[in-house]
Amino acid sequence: MRVPRHVVEARRSRLTELLLERxxxxxxxxxxxxGVSEATARRDLSALESEERITRTYGGALGEFNATFTSFRERLRHDTEAKGGIARAAASLVKPGMKVYLDAGTTAFAIAQELRRHLPERLTIITNNLALLxxxxxxxxxxxxxxxxxxxxxxxxxxxxxxxxxxxxxxxDLAFLSAQGMTDTGLWNSQRDIIRLQHAVMKRAGRSCFCLDRSKLGRTAPEHLGAWTRVGTLISDLSLPELRQAGITLKPGTLLPTHP
Amino acid sequence: MRVPRHVVEARRSRLTELLLERxxxxxxxxxxxxGVSEATARRDLSALESEERITRTYGGALGEFNATFTSFRERLRHDTEAKGGIARAAASLVKPGMKVYLDAGTTAFAIAQELRRHLPERLTIITNNLALLxxxxxxxxxxxxxxxxxxxxxxxxxxxxxxxxxxxxxxxDLAFLSAQGMTDTGLWNSQRDIIRLQHAVMKRAGRSCFCLDRSKLGRTAPEHLGAWTRVGTLISDLSLPELRQAGITLKPGTLLPTHP
DNA sequence: TCATAAATGATTGACCTCGATCATATCAGA
DNA sequence: TCTGATATGATCGAGGTCAATCATTTATGA
Structure with missing residues (x-):
């Protein structure tokens, strides 16, 4: 028995709400x-899945309460090799009792996961990145x-x-920061508000480590974050020659290579 | 081929990590x-499920990334009738353009869900409750x-x-607060830090609404939150006579009954 | 008003998942 | 070293899930 369109829409909204809740x-x-047959429920699930409002599983479905957060996981999964190496190098700098800042971005996520594996004692982690929580x-x-x-x-x-x-x-004590791009003139990021926060953090941090993989080389972004002189440590899978070729010369000891 | 115990444990940790990540x-x-057969994977899942470290589904498993948050949903599901009524009454007070505070607790969760349904324009929501995000x-x-x-x-x-x-x-403009217990001497909550924050919020709020269902009547908690004179509005499924019987007398207009 | 399009539920067959059972390999303790 | 306990993978049957198809009903729009 056919049913009006708005009823269908209402039921599908309810379905997403339910999944969001449960x-x-x-x-x-x-x-x-x-209150529908299995066939209709399946049809609703297909429809919502193709709109990317839910995730189907064999036997059921997941709400995209992940939507806010999983996009993170998705992005993270892309270049895990580089990110993982950067995260291991970053985590190696973290000593017991430190106060560590992690900023937004998927690299911070990778660092958090690495810290979960090898957790120094009495750590304080400061962040504005909800995906890490x-x-x-x-x-x-x-x-x-x-x-x-x-x-x-x-x-x-x-x-x-x-x-x-x-x-x-x-x-x-130690701030791990990221940026969207790096050129000879320094680092770039997408939003003024992000940069304002990063500046505030850098001012309070004993050591500021920027974590950028090679995909960021040569790219810019709408806002200029700062010149290379402000970078205390760069953690990257790039080598010094590669950086020099892009017109970037670092003070000795600035570059920390990634760990295998 | 049997494998040492620590290998099994390691694999199961890795499994929970994987689920946590994905x-x-x-x-x-x-x-x-x-790198194991289906049979072993299933055995691992059963084991982890009985330890309540993961949630199995038909065809797979969920990480308890919910662990932090779902406990909320769990608790919320218990007395939804009362909580829902309180949430509807609370949401009816919210007008376009308001700045609304929601504090910790499952009632705030219910209010947030109600606001999601009927969302006034230009709302600002202030909270320290991550489960709402x-x-x-x-x-x-x-x-x-x-x-x-x-x-x-x-x-x-x-x-x-x-x-x-x-x-x-x-x-x-409007603060929705909750408490663990209410007696004739006022409201009670579990932690000093929570109460300190609630006091700070009440000082800044044009109107403070406390949301307590009947299960809180007569109960106390380690810390005293405040006397009834500090309560601007009480949203509850209790009636005035019921409150009076417990020794609680409110100024007229203080009690806002729940909505059906 | 009528014809078309759309939504629904039932059914079917292919495929998948699950738990149980069994043989085998190897760890752990005597 | 020897023995029992235990982890593993393979197999199998029962039952569940899924997409496709079909008939039926009803909203929609001309």
Whole structure:
């Protein structure tokens, strides 16, 4: 029996809401909850999946409450080799008792995962990156401080005046920062608010490590983050000759190569 | 071929890590990733499930990346009737353009879900409750501000000096607060840090609404939150006579009954 | 009003998942 | 060293899931 269009839409919204609330539901429960046959439930799932509003699994479906966060995982999975090497190098700098800042971006995610594997004692982690919290929330013996701020839609980062103000009140031993591009004139990032926060963090940090893989070489972005003189340490899978070829000359000891 | 115990343990840790990273994995990918047969993968899954470290689904498994957050959903699902009524009453107070504070607790979660359904324009939502972000992050046209602070293990709340300081810098029209218990002497909550933050919020808020369902009546908690004179509005499924019977007398207009 | 398009539920067959069972290999403890 | 316990992979049957198809009903729009 055909049913009006708006009813279909309403049921599908309800389905996504349900999945958003419950995380995962098997087909059988979906049918019961929506009061439709299995066939219709499947049809709804296909439709919503093709709109990328949910994720189907064999036997059920997942809500994209991940949508905010999994995009991260997705991106992370792309160039894991480089990111992993950078993360291992970064983690090797972290010593017991340190206060470490992790900023936005997938590299920070990789570093957090690496720290989860080899966790120094009495660590304090400061971040504005919500995607890390799932990873960091369960670290035993570590303290996690989140800088406040405004939640960016579609991102999982907190930014704005609140974040900058909160950052200036922190003590940081070691800051891991990232950028969207690097050229001979320095580093580039996409948003002014991100850069403002990064500047505030750099001012408070004993050591600022920028983590950029080779895909960033030669690229620019709308906003200039700073000249190379402001970079204390660069962690990258690039070599000094490669950097020099791009017109980038670093002070000796600035480049930290990635770990295997 | 039998394999040493520590190898089994290592593989199972890796499995939980994988699920934590990827959210969901079907059996087939797990086998490939771990290099074991389907049978062994299933055995690992059963073992991990009985330890409650993962959630199995038909055809795969979910990491407890929910662990931090789903416990919320779990708790929320318990007394939804009362919570839903409270949430609807609370949401009815929210008008376009308001700055609304939501604090920790499952009631705030219910309110956020209600706001998602009926979203006033140009809303600003201020919270220290991370469990809400999945819900609030995708609200179109709303602005979400997160108070910074220290991440509480096993909780999804930010607390501490940072949070209090951030709260005193906010303007709030309407604050929805909760408590663990209510008696004739006032409201009670579990932790001093939570209460400190609530006091800071109440000081900045034009109107403070406490949301407590009937299960809280007569219960106390380690810390005293405040006397009834500090309560601007009480949203509850309790009636005035029921409250009076427990020795609680409210100024007229203080009690807002739940909505059906 | 009528014809068309669309939504639904039932059915079917192919494929998949799951747990149980069994033989085998190897770890762990006596 | 020897023996029992245990991890593993293969196999199998029961039952579940899925997409496709079909008949039926009803919204939609001309």
């Amino acid at each position: 995380g995962y539901l098997p087909i059988s429960e979906l049918c019961e909850e929506l 799932e990873t960091l929330g369960t670290l035993p013996g570590a303290k996690t401080i989140v800088l406040g701020g405004q939640l960016l839609e579609r991102q999982s980062v907190l930014l704005g005046n609140e974040a900058v103000k909160a950052a200036t009140a922190q003590e940081i | 959210g969901y994995l079907p059996i087939s990918e797990l086998c490939e990733e771990l 999945e819900t609030l992050g995708t609200l179109p046209g709303a602005k979400t501000i997160v108070l910074g602070g220290q991440l509480l293990e096993r909780q999804s709340v930010l607390l501490g000096n940072e949070a209090v300081k951030a709260a005193t810098a906010q303007e709030i």
